[in-house]
Amino acid sequence: MRLFSDYHLHPQGHRLQPYTLELLQPWADHARAIGLRDIALTDHDRYHRGVDFDEIDRLRAANPDLKIRAGIELDNDLVHSAAGREWVEKNWDRLDFVLGSVHFLRGDWAFDHAGEEAEFARRDIDEVYADYYERIHAMAASGLVDCMAHLDLVKIFGFRPIRDFGDVLDAVLSEIHDADLAMELSTAGWRKPVGELYPSDEIIRQAMTKGIPFTTASDGHSHVQQGENFVRLATKMSELGIQEVSIFERHERATVVL
Ligand SMILES: [Zn+2]
Ligand SMILES: [Zn+2]
Numbered sequence: 001m002r003l004f005s006d007y008h009l010h011p012q013g014h015r016l017q018p019y020t021l022e023l024l025q026p027w028a029d030h031a032r033a034i035g036l037r038d039i040a041l042t043d044h045d046r047y048h049r050g051v052d053f054d055e056i057d058r059l060r061a062a063n064p065d066l067k068i069r070a071g072i073e074l075d076n077d078l079v080h081s082a083a084g085r086e087w088v089e090k091n092w093d094r095l096d097f098v099l100g101s102v103h104f105l106r107g108d109w110a111f112d113h114a115g116e117e118a119e120f121a122r123r124d125i126d127e128v129y130a131d132y133y134e135r136i137h138a139m140a141a142s143g144l145v146d147c148m149a150h151l152d153l154v155k156i157f158g159f160r161p162i163r164d165f166g167d168v169l170d171a172v173l174s175e176i177h178d179a180d181l182a183m184e185l186s187t188a189g190w191r192k193p194v195g196e197l198y199p200s201d202e203i204i205r206q207a208m209t210k211g212i213p214f215t216t217a218s219d220g221h222s223h224v225q226q227g228e229n230f231v232r233l234a235t236k237m238s239e240l241g242i243q244e245v246s247i248f249e250r251h252e253r254a255t256v257v258l
Pocket of ligand 2 (some may be wrong): 008010073219
């Protein structure tokens with residue numbers, strides 16, 4: 001089984017860098033070099049001003065052998081996401097794919113940044129998880145996303161809840177299913193302190209019983225991070241019995257058998 005699609009990529013990295021062919025072409029080159037044929041550019045919505053659909057069209061014209069999807073990662077950034085949502089609505093028809101994610105918790109806390117273990121240690125972990133999944137639920141119900149990114153990102157530093165969150169997760173997965181969303185399998189978790197795929201095997205199995213489809217993703221913030229650990233991910237998917245992957249064009253989902 002060979003994975004061919006990476007649906008979570010950040011050409012702008014962690015700062016505003018307007019799209020140009022110069023910025024984007026290395027992503028196409030590296031994708032091709034490692035056997036990817038279908039990629040989605042999904043910069044953070046706070047950098048939406050850098051996204052240029054005409055430049056994406058130029059990239060497509062220069063790389064006709066690749067499927068290149070115009071996307072965005074919409075999160076719950078308290079400062080920027082109102083503008084981000086507005087931008088997604090305005091550009092919906094030019095976008096192929098919108099990821100939904102939660103990066104901020106109570107108190108405008110960017111919990112997944114390096115060094116935030118200390119704050120996790122200070123807080124009530126059950127409350128952190130409850131807050132996180134409430135926000136995930138709201139994002140899934142927003143009507144603005146096609147797929148949920150790194151669903152259990154809250155485990156990033158390895159802090160686990162004491163309370164059983166089975167019922168909460170079941171409700172979240174039902175919402176994802178009812179909203180007809182996909183969910184990504186993200187290798188990014190393997191390079192974080194938790195050292196575990198996003199989401200966990202248990203969540204993946206539950207999602208499978210509900211019939212939620214999956215995308216494959218690296219969350220690469222550099223072009224060389226594309227497809228990171230995809231051989232390992234393919235093995236994991238075989239073990240779990242996942243034989244299909246979802247791709248998107250203008251928010252239309254198609255299923256490809258691997
Ligand atoms: Zn993210
Ligand atoms: Zn991301």
